[in-house]
Amino acid sequence: MKTPPRIASSEIADALFGDTTLFRRILSSYVPSLISCYGGETSLRRHLQAIPDRIICICPMVLCQAFLIDMHQEAPHNLLGPLGLAMYSISTHDDIVDERPEARDEVAGLLYSGNIASLHGISLLVSNGYADVVKTVIHLMNLNHCFQTDIISSIWEQPSDEEGYLKAISHTGYWAAIGTSAAAEYVASGIDEPQEVRDFALQFAQSYGRMCQVYDDVREIDNDLRNGYFSLPISIALERGYDLSVHSDRMRKRLRGQKRLPNRVFVISAHCVGADGQPFSGLRIGCMRLDGTSLQHERIRKILRGGSDLSHPVLLS
Helix, strand or coil, rough: CCCCCCHHHHHHHHHHHHHCCCHHHHHHHHHHHHHHHHCCCCCCHHHHHHHCCCCCHHHHHHHHHHHHHHHHCCHHHHHHHHHHHHHHHHHHHHHHHHHHCCCCCHHHHHHHHHHHHHHHHHHHHHCCCCCHHHHHHHHHHHHHHHHHHHHHHHHCCCCCCCCHHHHHCCCCCCCCHHHHHHHHHHCCCCCCCCHHHHHHHHEEEHHHHHHHHHHHHCCCHHHHHHHCCCCCCHHHHCCCCCCCCHHHHHHHHHHHHHHHHHHHHHHHHCCCECCCCCCCCCCHHHHHHHHHCCCCCCCHHHHCCCCCCCCCEEEEC
C-alpha cells in the first residue's frame, strides 16, 4: 500500500494556530544573517532556511503572544523572534532521534544548525534585555531535553497504556511552557501576584503540549510505524489486535485518536478561565481551532480551577 504524503509542519501550524504569517516573517528576518555568518559550505544553509516553517519554533511564539494579549500587553518582536530561534535545537535534535538519518552530512546539518540557531536566539534575548526570560527558557529547554531522552527507554521500546504514554510525553508540556512562561516572566515585574501567573503558565502548557503530541500522533501513524515509535494510537491498536497494515484498521485508530482530542482540549479550556470566571481571550484561540466549537464556560468554571497537571513539577528556585 502506498504511504500517504506527510503533511508539512507549516500546514499543521496553520491548522492549530490560524494565520502564522507574522511569526514566519519574524523568524525569516533572522535567516540571512545566520546564513551569512554560519552557512558554511555543506548542509547548514539548507537547514537554517527551514527555521520559519518549524512548528516547534512557531508554537512558543504563538503562545507567548496570546498570553501577553490576555495580560493586556503587546508582544515585542525582539522577544518573539529570539524565542522562536531558541527552539530550533529542540526541533532538529528531535529529527535526529525520530528519523535516524544515515547520511553524515544530514546528521551534522541538523545537529549544528539547531545549536547555532538556539544559541543565537538566547544571545539575542540577553542582549535585548530579557535576562529573566532567558533563565526560564533555558530551564524549560533543559527539562524538555531531559524527559525526551527518557522516552528512548519507554515508548521507543514498547507499547504503553494511556496513563503511561501521557506521562512519557510530559516533555511536550515543558516545550509549550517556554512560550507561556516567557510571557509570564516578561510581565512579572509589573503585576501583583507574579507566582500565580507563573503557575498558570505551567498548568496550561502541560495540557496544551500533550494535546499537540496526540494530535501529531493521529496524523503520523504511518511514519511512527516505520520508525518504530509506539505512539498512543499504535499502542492501543496493538493491545486490541488491530493490523495497522490494513487500511480499515488504521482509519479506525485515527478516529479513536481524534475522539481523545476533545478530552485534552477540554482540560486546556478549563485552564483558560481566570479567577473572575471569565475566559482568557488569546489563549482560547488554539483551543477553539482544535475543537471547532465555542467553549462551555459554565461547565469550565466548575473544574480544574488552579489544579496542577504537571507530571514532573520541577520549578525554578
